[in-house]
Amino acid sequence: MHGGFSVKRILERYRSIKLLVSAPGRVDFLNTHQDYKGLPVVPIAVNLRTYVAVVESSRRFIVESLNLMEEGKLYKDEFDPARPIQSWKGWFGNYLRAVVAAIRDYTGVSLNEGFHAVIYSEVPIGGGLASSAALEVAFAKALDAYFNLGLNTSSLAEVSFKAENTYVGVPCGRLDQYGSAYGGAILLYPREPVRVEVLPLESLDMVVVDSGIRHSVAEIHPVRQREINEGLKQLMENPLIPRELKEKLGYRFDEPRWSEIEYHEIKPYLDAIKDAPAKRIAFTILMNASTMKAIDLIKRGEPRLQEKLGEIVNEQHELLRDLYEVSLPELEKIRNAMLDAGAYGVKISGAGMGGSLLAVVPSEQEVKKRVLDAALKAGARRGWIVRIDEGARVEDGYI
Known part of the structure; x- marks a missing residue:
């Protein structure tokens, strides 16, 4: 149930932790390109998760990204709870600062202290699995649990959406943050007042691949x-x-x-x-x-x-x-290879013109692996075998 490897990476750096939370990535399952028209969409949360561990109290927020540390990049952000202003463009800490600002402005709760936290994410950046939303939702969940803010799932999702849309300034819809916060499969009506219907879909075997072709939503x-x-x-x-x-x-x-x-x-x-x-x-x-x-x-x-x-x-x-x-010949080549390898169905996940493909596959492990291998041979840059997972949660058993 827990991402054992991810937690192990955190515990290797800090022997004890006060709180551990996580939130999943998501796939864009049904009704792609419809949320901005006010139509309902169906995201599905998957078992690649972002973990936030609070290791000690602090007057300021001090947050380390183990992923960035392992890549030899700048990995530590530090900011004042009362002044969570944005840093330079592209800095991972902007998402965390934005969550604190969104909680303050949309719930009326001003935080007077912070904490020292460590983040490790299994959700690949740029893989079409909403890595930024998983980070926002996980950090919001950590704030909620640590400071007893009393946020329900809808508030958790909305605060995370406001963080990215309003404060980081990404023109996103609600699909990613709501998919991560609620988990499972949901029918999301994005037009305000936002409505969520939890769907009775408990299992679905999927393969997600990143074509490696980059695109801009602003161009589509x-x-x-x-x-x-x-x-x-x-x-x-x-x-x-x-x-x-x-x-x-x-x-x-x-x-x-x-x-x-x-x-x-x-x-x-x-x-x-x-x-x-x-x-x-x-x-x-x-x-x-x-x-x-x-x-x-x-x-x-x-x-x-x-x-x-x-x-x-x-x-x-x-x-x-x-x-x-919104497809390309390169995407069609990868898709056809996945279908030939035994996938039940394959579609664009996300805006298209590159990006990711999502396959629904039989439950047999050898078929899943065959579908993934076929995609990689046909030109996909990387891929993951995934299944439906829970939404944002406090992880028990590590405190």
């Missing part, structure tokens, strides 16, 4: 949003579209009541607008319908669920590739 999201806006404008100005349908639409990508629009009712009018905007709007409606189908399977406890979820994962990848056009 604004372009797709602009294309949707262009298509919506053309639809709203079409006098042939019935009033009932127009009432569900709007002029901006986040205005339509997307979940109320059936594909068959809008399809005849998509043929009259430009190709790219038509594809993006079709994607939005079909992707959400595919996700609702998967949710229904999960809630019904469908037999052969893992295999059927794999089929939906394939369906969603094809929508991402053909209608949202």
Whole structure:
């Protein structure tokens, strides 16, 4: 249950600790590219975790990253609890300072003292598993447990989201922080007031691979949003579209009541607008319908669920590739190799144009390894065999 190796690394440096907490990484499972439209998304927490150990009390916060230390980089951050201001761009301590600032500003709790903590993370940076969210949630959990702040899971997630979005200044949605804080599989409705539905999915075998191709979300999201806006404008100005349908639409990508629009009712009018905007709007409606189908399977406890979820994962990848056009030939090569090796389904996890791929695989260990090996041979830079795990927690047995 515990990340034994990770805890061992911490205990090698400090013989005793006062508190140990952890939070998981997450995969972007279903309804990719939909949260910024106000549609529900499904993150799944995985068993690669970030650990925060409080080793002693301190007037200031002193935090060491064992990962950075092992890489021979600057690894210690120190800051005043009353002035958790951001340091230079890219510094790991900014995420921790941001959490303290978010707790102060969004809960009204000002911390007058800090602690000395050590961090060790199993969540790879840049691997598509939300390493920054795991760090934020784990540190927020440590603050909550050590100072008895009384944060519930929703508050833990929201504070962590505010930390990255508002203070670090990353234009992220809530997918990562909520996925890490809650754990398991959740259906997240990101539009305020935020809602979370815990899904009854207790096990799922997955392989995640990092293609090694780097991309910027800033090069993808604004372009797709602009294309949707262009298509919506053309639809709203079409006098042939019935009033009932127009009432569900709007002029901006986040205005339509997307979940109320059936594909068959809008399809005849998509043929009259430009190709790219038509594809993006079709994607939005079909992707959400595919996700609702998967949710229904999960809630019904469908037999052969893992295999059927794999089929939906394939369906969603094809929508991402053909209608949202965020795949690349290199990703398709890796994906095809994973499918040929026995994966039930493989899809882009994240914004696309590079980044990571997620595979739903059979539970047999040899098949998982075969799928991972096939991906690496096809060009993936690195990969991990993962399963569903719990959310943020206090680790017992090490105090």
